[in-house]
Amino acid sequence: MTLTQHGEETETAAQARPFTPPEVAAIRRDFPILQTLRAGKPLVYLDNAATSQKPLAVIDATTQYYESENANVHRGIHALSERATEVFEGAREDVRRFINAGRVSEIVFTRGTTESINLVAQSYGRQNVGPGDEVLLTTMEHHSNIVPWQMLCNERGAVLRVAPINEAGEVDMEAFRGLLSEKTKIVAVTHVSNALGTVNPIKEMVRLAHGVGAAALVDGAQAAPHMPVDVADLDCDFYALSAHKMFGPTGMGVLYGKEALLDAMPPYQGGGDMILSVTFEKTTYNKLPHKFEAGTPNIAGAAGLGAAVRYLENLDRRRIAAYERELLEHGAETLEQVPGLSFIGTAAEKAGVISFQLADVHPHDIGQLLNEENIAVRAGHHCAQPTMERFGVAATSRASFAFYNTKEEFDALADALGKVRELFA
Amino acid sequence: MITGNRALYEQVILEHNKTPRNFREIEDADRKVEGYNPLCGDHFTIFVKLDGDTIADISFSGKGCAISKASASLMTAMLKGKPKSEAETLFNRLHDLVTSNPDDPVDEKALGKLQVFSGVREYPVRIKCATLAWHALAAAFEGKEEVSTE
Missing domain, CATH: 3.90.1150.10 (Aspartate Aminotransferase, domain 1)
Incomplete structure (x- = not known):
């Protein structure tokens, strides 16, 4: 329609x-x-x-990519590679607009929400969380927003804190506030609970996290399919989502991160595309967002995600x-x-x-x-x-x-x- | 029709689920083992009281789906007073049944009441439900205290 x-x-x-x-x-x-x-x-x-x-628009976009646009991105001189790059980077602009991010450099393509969260835990987390520091979650998190932080805390000697929820399935905000301190380095919380459907007061939680100097990551996997998402308004530092939960293809996801934070973070994986130059002595990393996109990406997935975004905006x-x-x-x-x-x-x-x-x-x-x-x-x-x-x-x-x-x-x-x-x- | 799903939810299964036999703990059990299916959260404890090689008493407690609970209930009902070796014999027959082709003939005589699980053949994900208690009992006889069917 x-x-x-x-x-x-x-x-x-x-x-x-x-x-x-x-x-x-x-x-x-x-x-x-x-x-x-x-x-x-x-x-x-x-x-x-x-x-x-998946709507036809998404199915068609992936089919069209393979039928008439397939080439690798960011490397070819030939017309097909330029077209594939247009499709891929066009999807990035679609996502930027979809979540109201300031710049396309803040949109990192991943395999999904899980990889987005692991990226932040392994890159930002290892750089900024040390012994005795704390990561704060809530009881209602999906395993993908628990286990990466557990792994990080175990490695860094940090402590995982969990804000309780009440009988209705809402975060106990009093307890949440009480658990925040100068030790808190990261607050990771879901926008919408996959098990309960609860919509969390994310803007307020982000504000409180910033009040103690913590970075705020929002798991947006269950929010993106249901409501407008505005990362500028939420003021979150990271926002993760999966294409397949919002009518796009599987194996495709997004990590939004504030540019200053992404810039200061070390790469998550090494490989092609994430570098500017490589010698055995020294490698210079690519600029954002490519620094976090090692290897040939999921180009068809990006084509499908872009189509899903435009479909949702149109509705x-x-x-x-x-x-x-x-x-x-x-x-x-x-x-x-x-x-x-x-x-x-x-x-x-x-x-x-x-x-x-x-x-x-x-x-x-x-x-x-x-x-x-x-x-x-x-x-x-x-x-x-x-x-x-x-x-x-x-x-x-x-x-x-x-x-x-x-x-x-x-x-x-x-x-x-x-x-x-x-x-x- | 929901009520038409007789292939899986035989009346005997529904009845044993509703009124499980030997659904209690045995305080002075000789063997006690937990059976857990982490995938669906089914969690039973099997208790056995032995008299030499005879299963003098057998019971279970815990939670699970209708298939797993009925299977545990039938197991205790069929093995009470029987030699230990009977557990292995019946478990093998049940296992062969639920993993066989849905079109294969069912040896009703050898299986007895266990034939009610023939519908499980159509639903491979439910095989673990039908065999959880039996795995736990086999582990109990091997001296284990916990078994997981992951």
Whole structure:
């Protein structure tokens, strides 16, 4: 579907109109996989927090790259290499605009959020975190925003601190403030929780981190698909995201970093493209952002990511957020009616995720039975075991949605869950 | 139809999940071993009381999906009062069943009630669920205190 991009520039979130059912129907036609049937049943895809589906615009952009633009970047004299470089660097500009970064030099392409966080831990972290220093996280972090910091702290003799969350799944801000001190060198926190859906008060958390001189990294993997992201407004030092969670290809991600910080950081990996000159005596590193992009990059991935960004801008992220608020409200109201169902994660500010338990039916049995109806949900610990432990469960069922999901799909989910409950009663 | 998924969720499985047999701890157990599947969080403890080579008493506690819980329940029901060697025999038969081709014939006589797990053949990710308790019991007889099916 086509909407003017002006909408995104002028409307505020409060003014933005949710998509109408015909608009959603048109959007759904952009996604080939949503047209497929299994055993005659349409796909109800509610596992978007694991990975999102891809619109034709993204599929076409990667295909077009391989069909007519394929060459290596930043090195050829020939026309194809110039074209590939245009595609690749064009995507960087798309991402810069998408997250409102000041310069393209601040946009580093990576394999995904996980690699982005590891890059910061291994480069910035090893340079700036020493014995007795502290790294502050929250209980609701994904394993990819826990383990890299654990590795860093173990290596550097530093201490990992964790801000607790309350029963609703919100960060205890009092405790968060209390844990910050001049020892805190890095604060790493998720923008939106993949297991609970909680939207964190990132701007305030960044401000508090800066108050004690700490750098702030934001895991934006679950935010980018759902809402406008403005790194200038958040004032975060690093922002990480994955293309595949925002309707782009797998194996492609972004690290945003403030230029002054990236400039002062040592390279993460060595190889081609990240150098200006090499002799056996001395190597001069390339300028930003190429200093952090060793080796031939994921050019097709960049082409797809650029297309995903333009697709989202065209839909208008404010309208996406407005429509998804409606979906969340409807989903919660509908699922609440299922006997024995209880929610895990009831924060006041939520996006994209409804995690739940159904009496004492194991999430894997729920997922298996929903699959019979061609309803895809995630069952498990969602790579967030400390979060599960906080709520005293080993696993939850999680319905995670995107702007192409419908209220009717939540009705189908609730109906199926009612039947699952009866089967196990 | 949700209720049509009989291939996997046989009535016997649902019933054992709802009312598990020997679902308790044995305080003076001769063998006690934990079985853990880190992938899905299934976590059981198996208790065994021996009388020579005979399984005088056997029980389990813990949490898991319907398949893993029913399997643990059936295991305790089928092995109580039997020689230790019977555990290995039945485990081998169950293992052969769930890893066989979905179209292969099922030896109903040899398997007895374990034939209810024939539906697992269609869902390879659930094999570990069906065999978790049995792995734990085998480990218990080998003198281990913990087994993981990762």
